[in-house]
Amino acid sequence: GAVVSQHPSWVICKSGTSVKIECRSLDFQATTMFWYRQFPKQSLMLMATSNEGSKATYEQGVEKDKFLINHASLTLSTLTVTSAHPEDSSFYICSARDRAFSTDTQYFGPGTRLTVL
């Protein structure tokens, strides 16, 4: 149980294009999903918290117009990197919190490696 998937697992795109990353909870309903970014040899950085049916809450310094988050259902959240640039190249990881349990356990997806040329 508690499986989270991400798609795609890796993507290479040209500078200026937009990239959409999907995060799905496969066997549970997620009240809340989280988006993280991790640069090589650095720690996880929380970008935003996404609640189903409401606007995402972005961490300080994260541009909400550049990183569009949509949480349309209890099993799907998407992150769109708009007008991507080489400095956006990173490992993007989502996590989800299980609605059925009154715990704060977050289950992580496998991550999406984005390379912007």
Added chain:
Amino acid sequence: QKEVEQNSGPLSVPEGAIASLNCTYSDRGSQSFFWYRQYSGKSPELIMFIYSNGDKEDGRFTAQLNKASQYVSLLIRDSQPSDSATYLCAVSSGNTPLVFGKGTRLSVIA
């Protein structure tokens, strides 16, 4: 600001030994405590969670919590080379995102 502190390591232990990973946190109101393992290039994987003071054992892993000292640890018995990874301590104070430490890199030497 809520903080979670871990030694960055690397912590090197010989195969078969006990690895001891430590974590301290600043928010005395923290309620839930988690250990994740992250292999290089992969996403974090949940190992254990603990809510109550004392020890919680799961196979070769034991989590220890001391809320008075604001301290949580992870012991790995009979360490294997496959345990070599970065171990992340995470803390929650309720319906908020987990606060992660920067992680301790563990190296188990065969």
